[in-house]
Structures are given as C-alpha cells and as structure tokens.
Amino acid sequence: MHNCLGDFLPSQQWSELDYLAVAQGPGSFTSVRIGMVTARTLAQQLKIPLFTISTLACFAQSLVKTCEDGELLAVTMPATRGYLYGALYQIVGERLIILDCDRLWLPEDWQQLMADKGVKQIHATPDQLGITAPQLLTLAWQNWLLGDRPHWSAAQPFYGMSPTDPVAN
Structure with a gap:
C-alpha cells in the first residue's frame, strides 16, 4: 500500500495537503474498512x-447537474438479505x-417513503463507484469552504448492516 500511496502523490509533498x-x-466491508483505516x-x-x-x-x-433546483434526488444501493441502502436529498444550487x-x-418501506415524498425517480448506484471520486472531493471541498475541520478521530465507517442485527443503522 505504501508504494501505491507514493505513486498517488508524486509531484507533491505530504506536508502540502x-x-x-x-x-x-455504505459499500464492501473490506473496502470501507481499508479506506477508513488508511485515511x-x-x-x-x-x-x-x-x-x-x-x-x-x-x-x-454526480447527478446534480442533471437535476433542477429544488428537485428531490433519491439514490439507492443494493444491500444483502433483501435490503437496500437509500438516501434522499434536495438540490439547492449545486x-x-x-x-x-x-x-x-x-x-x-423505501417505496412508501418515496411515495409519501412524491419522488418521481430513484437512481440506483452503478456497480463501480470509483467513478464518483471527483464528487467525493467536491463534497469535502464544499465542507472545507464552510469552515468544517473534522478531526480524524471523528471519522467512522458506515457499514449499515451488522451480521447479527440486519436492520441496525
């Protein structure tokens, strides 16, 4: 992993970050865990x-530019055991x-929430979510500009599902 991180930042110094x-x-337990521990x-x-x-x-x-201001944006991702991960957003500007x-x-339950909120379209995540890395940086940058400075110790993974309690959130 050390070599990969070194290749990632060849023209900068770590101290410049x-x-x-x-x-x-949510996502693969192993991917989320490795990413979180490394970060x-x-x-x-x-x-x-x-x-x-x-x-x-x-x-x-990644879908914001295809939406109108004020639009509700619902996104889902498959989970195991017949469940799904879902979140609902409203677009304000970008x-x-x-x-x-x-x-x-x-x-x-998700379908009922969508009906109650009047959501017209639900967007399912693609299989390969690495394509949303630029949006990860955009969202972090937006929070940085708002003055957020989260301490590393506050960073927690969201696994969504426990092996013993499938509906733990």
Whole structure:
C-alpha cells in the first residue's frame, strides 16, 4: 500500500495537503474498512482534517447537474438479505441538502417513503463507484469552504448492516 500511496502523490509533498477525504460507506466491508483505516492513519500522522463522505452522497453529487433546483434526488444501493441502502436529498444550487441520510431499508418501506415524498425517480448506484471520486472531493471541498475541520478521530465507517442485527443503522 505504501508504494501505491507514493505513486498517488508524486509531484507533491505530504506536508502540502490541507485535508483528506474518504468514502465512509455504505459499500464492501473490506473496502470501507481499508479506506477508513488508511485515511485515519494518514490524517492523524499529518495532523490534518479528515472528511468522511457518504458513498450515496458521492453518487448523488454526480447527478446534480442533471437535476433542477429544488428537485428531490433519491439514490439507492443494493444491500444483502433483501435490503437496500437509500438516501434522499434536495438540490439547492449545486449543493445537496440531506433530507433522509444513509439508511438500511426494506424495499417496501423505501417505496412508501418515496411515495409519501412524491419522488418521481430513484437512481440506483452503478456497480463501480470509483467513478464518483471527483464528487467525493467536491463534497469535502464544499465542507472545507464552510469552515468544517473534522478531526480524524471523528471519522467512522458506515457499514449499515451488522451480521447479527440486519436492520441496525
């Protein structure tokens, strides 16, 4: 991993970084865990803020330019055991306003929320979410501009589902 990180930042020095951002999930347990541990370790050692950004928010941000101001934007991701992850946002300018944050849903409960809110279209995440890395940086940058400086120790993964309690949020 050390070599990969070195290749990632060849023309800069680590000390030039002002902050880091990491996808907090939902997603593959192993991917979320490795990403979170790596980001927390780097932020701790570099003494810089660490933004944790929802995987669903990154995907939603990738759709902002296709939406109208004020539009509701619902995004989902498959989970295991017949559940799904879902989040609901409203578009204000080019910002996402969280109306219902990342949660594990039974499909029928999610559909009921969408009907209650009058959501016209639900967007399902693609299989390869690495394409939303620019949106991760956009969301972190927006928070940075608002003055947020989250401490690395506050960074927590969102796994959404526990092996023993499938509806834990």
